[in-house]
Every structure is written in C-alpha cells, then in structure tokens.
Amino acid sequence: MAAAITRHYLTLGSGASKRRVHYRRAGTGPVLLLVHQSPRSGGEYEELMQRWGAHFTCIAPDTPGFGQSEPLAKASPDINDYADAIVEFIAALGLEQVPAYGFHSGAIILITALKRHPQRFSGIAAGGYGVWTEAEKAAFGANYTPPFLPLPYGQHLVWAWNRILEQAWFFPWYDARNETRMRNAHDDPARVHDIIMEILDAGDSFRHGYAAVLAAPRDIPPPDSVTAPVFITAYDGDPMQAHIDRLGAMPASWSAQKVRTPDDQTTVSLEFLKTLPTGPSIEPKADGHQGFITVNTSSFTGQLHWRRAETGAQDMLQVHGPGEALDCIAISGTAIDLPGHGLSSPWPGEAPTDWAPWADVIEAARAALGVSAVALPPLPVGDPARLFPDFTPDRFGAYLTRAWAIARARHFFAPWYEGNAAYAIPFAPEDIALERLATECRALVRASAARQFAIALQNKG
Template sequence: MTVTRHVVDVRNADGSRRRVQYRRAGSGPPVLLIHQSPRSSAEYLHLLDDWAADFTCFAPDTPGFGDSAPLPMAQPHVDDFADAVLAFMDALGLASAGAYGTHSGAITLITAAKRAPQRFSAIAANGYAVWTDAERTDFGSNYTPPFAPTAYGEHLAWLWHRIREQSWFFPWYATDDNHRLPRAHDNPHVIHATVLDVMAAGTSYGPGYAAMLQAPRDLPAPGAPTPPVMIMGRNGDPLQAHIDRLGPLPTGWQAHKLATDAEVEAAARGWLLRYPAPGDAVVTAPEDEGFVEVPGFGQLHWLGDPEAEILLLHAPGGAAELVARPRALTLDLPGHGLSDSPAEPPIALDSIVDVLVAAAARWPVTRIEGQGASARLAAMLANRLGLTHDPSPALRHGGWPDLTPDRHGSHLARAWSLARAEVCFAPWDAATAANARHFDPAELAPHRLHRRALAALRARHVPELLALIGD
C-alpha cells in the first residue's frame, strides 16, 4: 500500500497558522497515528502500510517534531499538544476519528479525548505514563537539557550517545545497574533514525519532550463522557509498570500487559476496528509547499511559488530548503530532503531527469537553474522541456564523505566537517589557499550548519549521482 506525504496549515489557539507535515495511507474509517517524542511520523511507516487495508490513516509530525512547525508558546503544556491534535483534525475536516498513540502520543490523545470526547470513536494507547511527583521533579531537572547546535558540532556527539543509551538505562542519565533496561542495543540504523528526528526538531526538542514528562494523570472523572480507550504496555517497556498506577478506570476502558510490539499493534487494530469513525477528510493544501506525484517513482517535495518562472535545483547532497528564495520554485531532488528515494542507486542521469521532467512539466517555469553539480541536471532538464537554463560558474565539485551510520556515530562528525568546509572552500575537500571561497560569516552560524548537515545525512545515493555527473 502506498504511503504519501502531505502538508496542511492548521490554526493555533491564538489564531496564528502553523504548517504540519503528515503521512497518509489506505481507505476506510479515519484513524490518527500520533508518534512518541522525540520521533516523527516516520516511526509509523510499518503501521501505515499494515493498517492501510482497514483504515484511512493520518500520521502527523507533532508540533516541533519531524518537519512540522512548533507551537507558538515557548513552554507548551500537554494541553497545547492535545489541542494541536484537534486543530489538525479540523484542518482535515474530520469531525471524529479513531486514534492510536505511543508513549507521549498516548498521553496527548488521552488528554485530547478528555477535552473533546466527541471527537474520538476510540483510542488505543501504547504505554500511558502516570508519573509520580518525584519523577516529574527529577525529569524536569535532568531529562531534557538544552539542545542547540554548536559551532563545531559537539552537540551531535552528545546526541548520538544520548539516544544510544536510552535503550540501556531508564531514565537515560541514570547510568547504574539499578536502571538497566532488558532490551539494550547499539543498532546504528535504529539510533540514526531517532537522531535524524531530533536533528529535525532542533531547539523544539526540549520543550516538546518536557511537556510530556510533566503531564499529570488525566483520566476522565467518574460519569464524564469518554470514548472507549484501551491502554497497553509490552514487556521491556518501562511504561508497562505504569498500568499498575492507573487506578480505577472509566467505564468502557481496558488496560492490558502484553508481551510484544506485535501483540500491542494487533490489539490496537482490533480495538479501532470495533469502533469505526465515520467521515472523509477534505483538505485544503497550502499554495507554497507540497508533494507532486510522479507515476512509477513516488513523490517529490517542492517549495516556493508555483507560478514562478525559475525552477531551482539544489546541489547533490543538499535540499530545497537550503536554496529556496522569493519568486522561485525549488524541488528536493530524488533521494534528497523530503522527496522519495529510488530503491536502487541511479545508473544513468536520464532516469533522474525523467522524474524531474514529469514533475516540472506541471508548472509554468521558463528557466532552470542548477546549483553546483546540479548545473548539468538543469541543462538536461531544460533541453528536455525546451526551456533555457542559467549556467552556473564552472566549479569543480568535491567528492562525498562516507555517511553510513556506524555504532560510534562518527558519520555525524563527517557530516558536520562537510558542512563547515563547504562554506570555506570550493570544492569542499580541497582546503588550499587557491580554493578559498569568499563567504558571509553568517554562513557559519551553527543553526545553518545544522540544517546543512541534516540535509547531507538525509540524502541518498549521492556518490553515485556525483559519479554520473562527472567533473
């Protein structure tokens, strides 16, 4: 089943607008999938695929996580995240839906259901936290230290070990035998996925995560209206023990300790099938960002003015957000940014240009501009479309570092080294006086380097693309 990506603008409580990225799959009764912190909706790709046969699934990146904009307040409360779920439903035109959430996603949904019970046909919660006062005090002091980019990338070394060790100890900073977890691992690909999500969240990571760690037990009062709710916890999850902290449950609620993630997900699926919600989504998409469907490939992400004359192609290993400018349209290349990636490395430039042609033909562009090594792609695309292209200065492009995740996180240091060197030299991997690049010192601002490193880490098949482009 195809999982597609979308954007929608939602209205905050103060009347401002906020951009939300979300994934969608399937057909049938609407179901929301609310991820845990500090992840994104990417953690539900397997569920979107599995549940698409039974439901129309909507999995948003929650505020400040993934690629969704943060809430407008500096220190949001769990109530604010709950209201954001309701606002997302409003933006989709959903009067009601079933919902599934993991950890902080479960907390958010149960809070939302207490605030607006009529909006949910049923909720399945995988790990609902009932913190003690002592735990909230401890977490408030230690769990979410400030996370901000540093000039030389030290924050990424901290981040790698922070995420790796959260499978070793709970809380992650309680590094002693009494706090060990039973499913410790150092799988670099699992760690890397969470690290990328935290990098995408950036400075929103701390406040958003902290809101869930301070959340109270927020179950409906006896006799209060409530949708049916099933709370579950699997073996090895620290929150399984919190089922014993729940206390008396409202009528129509259940709580179960299960063995595996598969058992939890199967029980959740059955619960939501038992209480289907009516209705279809009716969405008004933003005018300055979206995803274009390319038959036989997937989706390309675009930014900017869809009526612009100029189409910008970022350099290999980059992203549309890094080159976006007024009165222009820009795409994430295949395998870059938020665009889908080809299953296999490209073996010919024509295969990439075919995808770009199918996308670009939908807009009234008259000129193509390629950044860096993408100048050749721009020329090929312009030729295929019968347009003009703006040639870039003849600059040698550099090679590409090995950014394959390893158990030590050393690939993060290589991505940061690339980001800094690109500002100072052209090509980046030839640091000589002859290759010095004139630059604005603002280009070395840590937050800009952070987004550049994230783009590099997200990119796929870059060495193969550069080899096809040639010098």
C-alpha cells in the same frame, strides 16, 4: 498489499498563530488518527500505516515542532496546547469525530485531548501510559530535556548520538545504573539514526514536547465517569508496562492489558479500534504552495518534495546542488528535492551516474508543477568521490561529525578537502551561522545520491 503512503502539508490558523502541519496518509475507509511519541514524527508509523491501511484511512500528523511541522507560537507550551493542536488539525481536515491511536507521549496527548474535547474522539488505543510520581516528574524536569542547540564544531551531534543510543540501554536515559537497564537494549546504528534525524529536524523544539508530556497531570477520570472507550496496553520490556499497575480505578469504558511483544500490542490495539464507531473517509487537504508530487519515469517512481515561493519567478524550477536540499537554497521560484535528497524518495537501488535519468525526473517534475523553465546548479568543484564520502551510520555516530565538518569546510575551501591557502574562497559570517550549518549538515547526511548526482552533472557536459 501494503497501503501506499502519501505526504501533505496543511497550514492552520492565521496571523501569529499560523503554522504548517505535515502529515502522512495511507489506506482506505474511515479515518484513524495516529499520534507519535517524542521525539519522533508520523514517520514512525509508516510500517503500521501500511498494514492498518487495509482497515482505515490512517492519518499521522507530525505534532508541533516535530518532523516537518512548525512549532507552536508559545515559548513553553504545555500538554493542553499540544492536545488542542491535535484537535485543531482534526477540525481542519473536516472531521467531527475519530478513533485514535497513540504511543507513549502520543497517548498522553490523545488522552488529554479526549478529556478536553470528548466529542472529538470515539475512542483511543494507548500504547503505554506513564503515571509518574511527583519525585519522578521532578527528576525528569531537571534532567530529561536539556537544551539542544547547534555548536560550532558539531559537539551537539556527539551528545545527541549517545543520548539516543543509551536511551535503548537505560530508562531514564540519563540514569546509567544496573537497576535502570532496559530489557531490550540494542546498538543498531540504523535504528539510532532514524531517531537522530528526527531530533535534527525538531532541533530545540524536541525538548518542549517532552517537557509538556512529562509534566502533564495523570488525572484519570473517576470510575463513575462516562467517557469514550480507552484501551491501554504495554509489552514486556516497555518501561510503561509497570505503570499499568499504577492506573488505579478507571471508568467502566477504560481497560488495560499487559502483552508479551510489540506485535501483540499492535494486534490487540487494532482489534479494539475496529470495534469503535467511525466516521467517513476523506480526501487529503493540502496547501497549494508546498507538498509532494508523485513522479513516474522509466527509472524512478516515488514522491518529490516541492515548495513554491509566494512571490518571485514562480515559473522557474530551481534544482539544488549535490548533497543539498531545497531548504539549503533561497527559493525565488519553485524548488524540488531531487531523488535521494531532502525529503524526496530515494532511487530504487543504486542511483544513476548518467544524466538522462536525472533529466527525466526533472522534466517530469517541471510538467507536474506547471512551470516552463529549469535552473540547474553549477558543477561542483572537485572529485565527487571525495566531495561526498559515505555517510552510512556507524556504531559510534562519527558520520554525523564528519558531515558537520564538511558542511563547515565547504564555505572556506573549494574543494572542501583541500584545506590550504591555495584553495581558500571568500565567505561571509552568515555562511557559517549555526542554524545554516545545521540545515546543510542534515541535508548532506540525507543525500544518499549526492555523489551520483555530482557525477551525472559532470557527465552532462
């Protein structure tokens, strides 16, 4: 049976260095730390956590500036900053020492952390470890991580889609030549979409994490060094497989192996991790003003994302409108992402269009969060079928620019699809601020149940 995954927030530090860390947890037994690659989040390990949870309590944080974790309070963090941030997270969980697994840039962060804080790791399994020449690092620095900022008409989304798509075709992504073709190229919109959403979550922070990893020194300890075990693997078609030949002499406790498939890579990594010394299991530590609650009703079982204002009408449960998320509203009380919206679980199967199932979920959330009143959103203006078109990822990424155009037009017309003077509505300049539009566009794309919620609100009467 697959291990269930729960999600949590934990605030570290204080003052100017205070930052929120989001992490996933699954399984039982001793803790295993998993550190993701750039520009992903801990979410890339969900399938792995469900399997490895039979052996470990898997903990997968979003590294600073990725996923739902806040960035470091530094303009240009380097690899040491990301490594120290991982160790700070381990300490905040109350762990003295852990085994760990990291893929690509996650492996670079972990091995850097091992060198800086050797007492914190009983060993590391690394899925790929790039050993770049100075010329390669210089080329990456000039081309790999351009700024990623929202633009008024969604032009940045066109770039993002094609950059991620062609990352599966060429390595490095910006160097389109026959010689740089990827062995396992694909054009799967769903796979591209998963990474796109994580880039949209990270925003411009994604390039800082990349830049830190690409510039990191690859100073493998001398052969006579005594360190915790490190096992480096890479599969056929992974650009990092060729770098196994670049590793050179390593400490006796280090080893490397080329394998055939991604499944082979995770299998041999797990076998290695099971040989390492382990620490105790832990209960999750989490903030008291934001997180995820598990809700069970007759038609929905899943996790709801919630956040509570530090001051204000905390006894009021705020419900966002269709196609929105709690990030889209000014929270003065306690807010949730509804099922099929924001970071909450989707409805099982097709979302309902009658009001009762939605009301049941809202009531369950109200009771679980200990608030006494509920504030529902106003009825949306217009035909739900036209207000919330299909945003299923397509081969060319057009759904992203369509969502951006809708997010922008909603501030000019009601309904947005009637773009003429008869339906114009007043707006303020801050309504179309680029960061606000980026938040609204992201929420709209994620809102798989927006149309059904709008219909349910109308059916409520």
